[in-house]
Amino acid sequence: MARLSSAVPSLAADEAGPPARARILAAALAEFAEQGFAGARVDAIAERAGINKRMLYVYVGNKEALWLAVLEGAYAAMRAEERALNTLHLSPLQGMEALVRFNFRYHVQHPEFITLLNDENLQGGRNVARSDAVQDIYSPLLALIGDLLGRGQAAGVFRRDVDARQLYISIAGLGYFYCSNRHTLSSIFAVALDTPAALRAREDHVVSMVLGYLRP
């Protein structure tokens, strides 16, 4: 992601903590996740980052560039974690379960990722569309799914008429919706959705949903 031009202040941690640009991005991520793009305040980001507002423009450019950088960072972080997931040594069933659980937990642990995606889609996905960094990074999970599907079908434990990409979207959607809409769902059903018990129940349901569907 070498995005830093030489005209930009070096990354040498000068006084304390991470370098300025990283602090800015972290602050922006937090602010954007809480308020959305339109609701986020540049002043708030600068304050969160503990820097002068002016530096924000030096390091990143403007609010929109900030959004793009944060979005790319969020995607990159997710892809990085996905890449760390290795199911190649697991049986198709065990591998698929691991993958589903991983995906669900990622959503639970990264609500800011969900918020960002929602807001980006609200904007018509125009930033993602313009981003070189995001566009050509294929989700590693998709490859894993393909591998697991192939092995499972060969072993006769998975049904045959399964589209990998559709399955990927389904796995993601089963967790995403639960997390994204947890506040409204919680209000309407008058149930807490973010207790450990509730999260475990949902995770198990998603697993049995996917595996149940995949039965031959």
Place this chain on the structure above:
Amino acid sequence: MARLSSAVPSLAADEAGPPARARILAAALAEFAEQGFAGARVDAIAERAGINKRMLYVYVGNKEALWLAVLEGAYAAMRAEERALNTLHLSPLQGMEALVRFNFRYHVQHPEFITLLNDENLQGGRNVARSDAVQDIYSPLLALIGDLLGRGQAAGVFRRDVDARQLYISIAGLGYFYCSNRHTLSSIFAVALDTPAALRAREDHVVSMVLGYLRP
């Protein structure tokens, strides 16, 4: 949805089109759906509605009240359509398929509903939590699901360990995510997701996912 207090101008459609309050709500729905709450402009809403900005405050109150009214309206509209769906005369399998297809299509045809929910959840669901109108309206679909599950299980065509609410969330999520994130997904996969063919493929996938899972 009789929301009109007597302190508000009458609804007598005098000259053209729907009465003022309805026009305002329609305009607000469009603006909010496109821009989100923070991004929406009251001026833009007034202009869309073809009324003086001042009237907006007479008829509804303020931006937040406008949001709440729009949100309640969106929920009410969905519930109304849901109520029109009748699967009681269908077999469990056919009924469940109909229900899934209905839900998927609703998401496709009402992207504004998705946007509203996303933004409401961004705000922590505080408006829904405060709304009398929304809070106690249970989704009719949930009742239908319960009925279908019961009949299907009795007939031996559905598995037994199924939680109706989890299933409802899953059915919704399978369509919601696809629609909500269509722009980013489309960018990343470099595929159009809103062509008739793609939509049909997705709908079929969701159906077979749900029914596949429900097999005993």
Place this chain on the structure above:
Amino acid sequence: MARLSSAVPSLAADEAGPPARARILAAALAEFAEQGFAGARVDAIAERAGINKRMLYVYVGNKEALWLAVLEGAYAAMRAEERALNTLHLSPLQGMEALVRFNFRYHVQHPEFITLLNDENLQGGRNVARSDAVQDIYSPLLALIGDLLGRGQAAGVFRRDVDARQLYISIAGLGYFYCSNRHTLSSIFAVALDTPAALRAREDHVVSMVLGYLRP
């Protein structure tokens, strides 16, 4: 004060309470006294009066005309009460004391009069200057003071070098300031100024101040 042209709705009390114009003026008096001219709201006046806002413009004209009418009414009311005060049959000393006490109590009982005058002076007194009704109504008190001074000096109980108008302004000022600035004085001195005891003490002080000064 017959200011009503024939083009204006008759004063016939139609349904209940005083006729509309009187209700409007009473409401305006209350609102202006509480908020001042700039702070007063025409809507609030209409609501207080229990009439449609439009009528306010029919009966009086506009906010400024309303102010003038209220101001004239306040002056007229004061003058009417002043006229009722008769000290001609009292001794100079008793008469002067009665006059001073009357004036003090009027201020206490009519805080709205004070507020109106303050605001009118804030505006440079331009309404009073334009008002036929106010301008030529001389304060009856001034005449009484002249009479009392003359009799008292003749009787040798009052000093001789007294200007009636200056004395009038002093008598008024001694009560006015206490009432007008009661909130700030009360804060600064940390004492309640509007208790019956405090008011009595002040009234007595003013009396002894005036009579003490008038001693030969």
Place this chain on the structure above:
Amino acid sequence: MARLSSAVPSLAADEAGPPARARILAAALAEFAEQGFAGARVDAIAERAGINKRMLYVYVGNKEALWLAVLEGAYAAMRAEERALNTLHLSPLQGMEALVRFNFRYHVQHPEFITLLNDENLQGGRNVARSDAVQDIYSPLLALIGDLLGRGQAAGVFRRDVDARQLYISIAGLGYFYCSNRHTLSSIFAVALDTPAALRAREDHVVSMVLGYLRP
């Protein structure tokens, strides 16, 4: 008046005139004095101060904070002048006369102070009540009056039954009312009240009123 927090732009007078905050307060004082709180316009204050309107909110906060700051400044300025008045070396009679003349002239020369107080009282004195700066600053004049009264009574030149606070209020009121209501009084009496001659006459009257009253 060291009211500047470190979060506020420095006072280094860079180009011309007093620093920004002082200019803002001066402009606000002028505007508030002319229009009252409700009638004052933030835009007008900014323009008078020769600054961008936005800075006003950076330096002071908002309209209400501006009012409070101006009010505190006005009190502080008056107290400062009062403190400079020294009557300890004067005889009771001379000292009392000096004090009365000083107070009268202060009102004449600071009509904005009167306007501020009137408007603050219109608001129920809520800002003064909240202000730490104003609340505990006792008027130095009151102490002087106490001293003069004591010495004068000991010397037998002042009457004995005098309440210092009542006398203070009276002295203030005798000048305040004349100044505060000069426009309406001038209209009603058809006399100019702000000519040097008229002011001198009034001042003399107030002096003889107070000293006349204080005779044993």
Place this chain on the structure above:
DNA sequence: TATGAATGAGCCTTCATTCAT
């Protein structure tokens, strides 16, 4: 005589951004 509906200008406040050092 009375009313509900409408309006344009203006108010206080805040925004993202840039200047000057």
Place this chain on the structure above:
DNA sequence: AATGAATGAAGGCTCATTCAT
């Protein structure tokens, strides 16, 4: 590499007033 000061444009909301009936 960094900062305090500044700015024009706009944002939500409210005002006094008038229209149409």
